[in-house]
Amino acid sequence: MKIVLPMLEYLARLRRGYKQSIVILTDALLCYLAIIVAFAFRIEVLSYWNRPVENLLSISLPLSLVTFWVMGVYRAVFRYAGIGMMRTLFRGFAIYTLLLLGFFAAFRQGEVSRSIVLLQPIIFLMLVALSRITGRYLFVDLLGRGRFRGNVRTVAIYGAGGAGQQLAGSVMSEPGTRLVAYIDDDPRLHGQRIDGIPIKSHDEVSALIDRHRLTDVLLAIPSLTRSARREIVDRLAHHPIHVRTLPQMNELLDGHVSVSDIRDLDIQDLLGREPVRANHLLLARTVVGKTVLVTGAGGSIGSELCRRILDVGARKLLLVENNEYALYAIDAELRQLAAGQKARTEIVPFLGSVTDAQRLNYICSNYRPHTLFHAAAYKHVPLVEANPIEAIRNNVFGTLETVKAAMAAGVENCILVSTDKAVRPANVMGATKRSAELIFQAAAELGVDTTFSMVRFGNVLGSSGSVVPLFRRQIAAGGPITLTAKGVTRYFMTIPEAAELVIQAAGLARGGEVFVLDMGQPVRIEDLARTMIRLSGLSVRDDQDPDGDIAIQEVGLRPGEKLFEELLIGDDPQPTLHERIFMAREASLPWADLTSALTELESCGSELQAVHLLEKLVPEFADQKRKQLTSS
Template identity: 40%
Template sequence: MTRAGAVSLSTLRRDATSKSWLVDLPLIVLAWWLAFWLRFNLGLPWPYFDHALLTTPIALLCMALGLALARVPRQSWRYVSLADLRLLAVGVALGALLTTAVVMGLRIDGFPRSVFAISAVLTLVLLAGARASWRTLIERERERTHGHPGQQRQPLLVVGTLDEADHALRALKGADGWQVAGIVSPLAADHGRTVQGVRVLGDVPALADIAATLQARTVLLASAPGAPLRREALLRWSGAGLNLLTLPTADDWLRPGATPSPRQVRLEDLLGRTPVQLDTAGLTALFGGQTVLVTGAGGSIGAELCRQVARLGAARLVCVDVSEFATYRLEQELRRDHPALEGVYCTANVREVERLLAIARAHPPGVVLHAAAYKHVPLMEQGNEIEALRTNVLGTLNAARVAGAVGAARFVLVSTDKAVNPTSVMGASKRLAEQVVQAVARQFPATQYVSVRFGNVLGSSGSVVPLFTAQIEMGGPVTVTHPDIVRYFMTIPEAAQLVLQAGLMGRSGQIFVLDMGEPMKIVELARLLIRLSGKSEAEVPIAFTGLRPGEKLYEELLADDETTEATPHPKLRVAKVAPPAGDVAALAESWLAAAGAAPTADAVRAWLVGQVPEYRPHPVRF
């Protein structure tokens, strides 16, 4: 800050403090005299008039000193809160004690001691009342003038318990264009009560009738993300013409240009996922000031890993991706959001080890996050089997060896639940990639090698959510392979955060399994997306197309012969798996080199069965 800026800020603080004293000091004097007046039943006998006159300067100075010690004059009246009023009470109590000590020390004959307590109460009431009145006037003026001239404020219903409604009402004070018409609570005990002057009008089943009576077409769901109330509201009332909103989450606030305004309910708000608890201090120590290399940086998970690492204070971020456009887009985003970060953006294929090694030697990383992979199951199942092996297995082998060769402290492989009892080439290739990482870990003991498995990620490229969204926009039908197919889901930020947390906690060779919560039927996911679009299943039908090649009805996070052990983190467990037999890395490398560009699909599957015994290439058809 410049000297002129510092002087200006100091002047503003002094002005605010001076204005506070201009109101507080007269009120302190008034409270002192009112205390005498009340003490003597609304009349002040002449002898005690002298007592009041003599001690007024003492009471004023002592009370002012107590308020100053509690830093009350620095409070902003415009934003006064309960915390400020508690601090005011502390200041008044200190002032009252000082006044009592000084006046009693003067030994004034016949001085009425009850005046001390009465004046303290009156001072607190008058000072708190002044602040509350000022804030009330400011808020009313803001409500009158807020927004654009002539803008009509829309009626809004808040759905949630009293605690949730109170939080929502506070947040809405900074939002434009809304007038809270009432609260709808799921608790019968809340009915008829008020929160911040807004009344609870009824229970949740009556929401549509209440909205019609008040002519409110917008509903703010104040319940926590994942609460059953949100899903119930969406499925029951989205077709009734109600616009469902929610408040921004912590991740929303971290995005550039975030505002306090309510936003549309999103799918991740309905999935029952609780916020991830991170060892922020440990992650900051691991990534802060470090060079971090991320492969597959342009993909959904890779890009989010880059964002999270940038927030944790990495000094240099080396972003590697085979896609020029994805790399360019990531570069633009990180330059805009993290201008202090030194970014290195490389277009490279992890299957080319010399190129990868050259990048790592030019910018030696402390941590390598390997997210580059082919992950689309049906696409890798027919005609691209060898491509899945070259990228998912050979690419992982290259990245792991490079991390060890340049002395990286940690290497983290992003794996998948499809690696457990795989029925697809993609799943088997990822299981083999885990084994390759464990094999390389024995060759480079100075580097900690960790793998992390998780399930489907909402909104990631190639996932069902973008597909369903596009189908809904075209009017349907939304295609679901089977009515009973279920999957585990998590959000992109949650997946990336848990990958980083596992990388921090893991010991070399470990495979981490994420707590994915409860699995969800894909058809239920489709219904939620249809409702989120404001349409019904009558307008956008759902069609069942049958299981695709390599697809299972359900995904597992552990193989049948595996067990897990707990970790200090509630959402992370370690899979206890048998170490790979022999030098899996060398075997994979030699076979892939000999296989050529176009081995038969049967040859690829037969070799995978030999390397991954739990692989079943012929799933049961339904």
């Protein structure tokens, strides 16, 4: 081994041209060896050189090498010999065999029988394939693992189908991993082998851990629904192993699978709720062929709204954003996406705030948008709680200026992006968003040409401040995971779902409605934290296991935070044309009363007075604050 590894290291460092030359010389030697073996089989005499051998070699050697070169056999990366390389070899040998048979049929050589001409390519193919497999073993397994100095992780692949087998080839080329088994739910496969790797049932995971010190399970069934994936995750969560997954099939760009596609489980995999299907008629109603304006275009929801609007097919997309870099980033991304469109959407970026009435009026009066999505808002609860006047200025009066500009310009549809925190709000952020809803509701009752509506949803996965990336960073750092309170529950949805809900609600709106999504059951955040720890291959440190890896630390509710979130103020949601979208009409204020309250709020001089006036505007906010004071 002391001699072999340095020799392999030397060969691996050679230029590609030198490596190709070595492979070609090796194939030439194997061609000659195949001729000797073919004659030995046919005449049962081992002869290394005679006239028949010379005649066959003089034809087969140049013919095979030229054929292999033209067919790309020597362009393949030698160390990654696999199914693709074998296909190329078989094609090359098929053509070589036909050419060789054709030559000897046309120019018959009496000393070389037809059986030998047919037998030599078969033996030659076997020898060349064996050389590629040996080369792969030497350069990947022997040299790669000889170079590797880290800890080797022992891996099982869940799913013995096509994706699992593709992934296995990639896993086996990684020196830091050792594949010991497939796991599959099909009982007909149990006890079988694929390329020497056994197929086990999920009941045998404990045995794999004990026998092979299994550390990782890779889910390789891209076609799985989220509910089926959740069932598998629940079964594996009881074992001390790190569970990762391939994306779903629609996320795999080319259908080919490799280790680079493997990712950690997202909360979508843990929730088990299937994504809400889009109604394309509703998506198109307020977007296709129209001028669409999005405020807060660089935010988590605003940017996804822009992507979907571009995808659906707006004629012109107006971006309003007060953060320069966020506007630059979404504008550049959208222009790149628009370049691939047949009917290219015109994209117009505007740097400015929704609190700037003059700027909003200029945009709306000059570009005359048909649809306006109002997503601009300050949303981080603790920051907004500490800066109530700025939150009121942006979330409340920014919404008021947006509504006035929309009415003045005759915008057909105006949709507010709201939040479940607006329902019986316990914090300034929720109260400002409920105030924004009141502005939209009051505007809807004025009888103007603009249709005003609102959309509420829960926590958005992947948005800035989302809990899952935070927990993942805390686990990677060795803990602890911090929870505000162990009883906290939240609704969750994905950013694309949220954006599509907003656009579809615009198609459903008749004026003044609050639209909500059927988001399934709320998730207990402590359960989510425990599941993420276990699926990282670690254990929870608690009273039952004081030597566990990651502790869960309760730090107390933040100012204004609630244990439970709600989506409706009332209890009578009505169905809509979309089976997963519901509608409610909730209490509102007349426009005159609302503007009077807002005038008083705008002229206040202190944070304390501002919050007090916000409580008067949103009585549920005052009620929740009293409840919190009583409970504390």
